[in-house]
Amino acid sequence: MLDFFKLNDLAARLEHAFGGRVCPMSFTPEQTDPFVLCVHHRHSFWSLDPIRPIFRLLLPEGFPAHPHRGFETVTYVLKGALAHRDSTGVKQVYGADCVQWMTAGFGMLHEEMWQTADVQHELYQIWVNLPAHAKLNAPAIQMLGQGDFEALDRIPVHSETGCEVRVLSGDWHGHSSPVRTSSPVNILHATVQPGATFTHELPADFTCIVYVRKGEAVVHGNSASTAVPTFSTAFLARGGEVVEISCAEDAREPADFLMLAGQPLREPVVASGSMVMNSDIQIQQAYSDYQRGLFGIPWDHKLSDDEWKSSLRKIQR
Template identity: 35%
Template sequence: MTDTSISKTERRKIEEVLVAQSASDGDGVRLKRVFGGGNLARFDPFLMLDEFGSDDPGDYIGGFPSHPHRGFETVTYMLEGHMEHRDHMGNVGQLMAGDVQWMKAGSGVIHSEMPKQVEGRMRGFQLWVNLPASEKMTPASYTELAAASIPQYEIDGIHVKAIAGGLTLNGVSVSGPIAGLATEPGYLDIAVGPAQALLVDVPEGHTALVYVYEGALQIGSDSYPIKAGGLARLSLTGELVIEADADTRLLVISGKPIGEPIVQRGPFVMNTADEIHQAIRDYTDGKLVAAQPSNASQSA
């Protein structure tokens, strides 16, 4: 399966393939953890990716009751279903199919994410993006993106939804509404048909991840098929070339590495153990969000 229109310059190579593992979070929500936990530096600036999806209300009805974060950003992307966000700033967000919530925890946020349905399918993703040390103690903020506000493109029969960043796909520039962040994140949701090929121009030196959630594909000259539930972490230089083996849906996630120490304990991600201990003390003492303004939010 080849496409002679695809550039033959240096291509990114697969450094690692991970298979999403069954896990549970929140109040018993069943999900697939794609990555997260140990040796996070290799995913820098990303910390975790979860896929959640079930037709069984028992797998999601418990939701994610009120809990804290400090030191990073969370990105929730809904494919199907209805989730409600509430936080200490007074924000109430209704996440429906196709919507995105981009929340900067900064110095601290306390929020909940609860299903607003008692039956039917709930499906989506949550990505954690690290913050540089200079931004970890800045005020929290919340951005809600309605599905209709997120740009969509048709490129050579390939459907692209651009959530964040500005990338080039098959020579066409695509850009999402989330921009101007220190980590320069790119976040694309792509649907591609069998035997179709696409070239994504990711900035040199940026981390590039490809997660397949339906179908199967190959990357560059690697003949190893990446199937649904598989994530490929790629080398830092060259073009990203993807060839689909079937009708395939995938996420392409990229970002500029921060290159700072990463210390995580549960919902807190800082640079030192002392900072983690301070976050725990602040939360225990009711000071995690004490000095923050309310309603730090925006919608699109």
């Protein structure tokens, strides 16, 4: 009905101004290995939003302390900022053009709270599975970007022939990310101008997923081409060596998309809540360890930094 009345653009603008949109992509291990989850967050914290006070009574603006084990979270901020605190004592506030690559490993707690001084927020969070041998490694964080944290470097950005590509991990056309990954993983954010074509060579066995943030991306296959509209996901068949994605010459705007590519681990995957392991028994052990306090003890997100640090010190005694 919205298409009939040509109100899609208006609906999207209103949605973004009042609350926002969360686009979770449903992944299955057989199809998306090593990727477990990808969510596109768009939120608005407009002070005059009449619904916001009601939501604040029910839910905090962010994600209070919660546990993870057995995988990595990749948080890529496009607009706004997040404040991160975790059970290892790390605090980071990071915003646009920053990537946090957090290895949960053996287990940790962290909170992610929106910095609501910024009205508009947008980010991706991706869950990348860890190989079985690395699932109980020590927690660690790698950062790309600028802020009040130690970073490896800025996100590498390369432009050529109507394409601008940010290399979050892996490489593209000779430009590499400094992020160290536990298995071969290539995450790219590309913007393709009308009439231009993005190309990327991948090993034939790699998983490849494309999510369109803005515009329309045309994915070219061996026998046909498929137009992928905004807020849609394409799962590319394995076996192709060169990925080609274009933006039509008569398009009203560039195609802006996220590409997730990686070598499948080909290991059993059991995901439950915030844990990703290889068996039900391991999942049960993860939650048992969490309940015993081996990941740390959850803290109230309203604590000041000094109070939060004090709570961690009490646990460590």
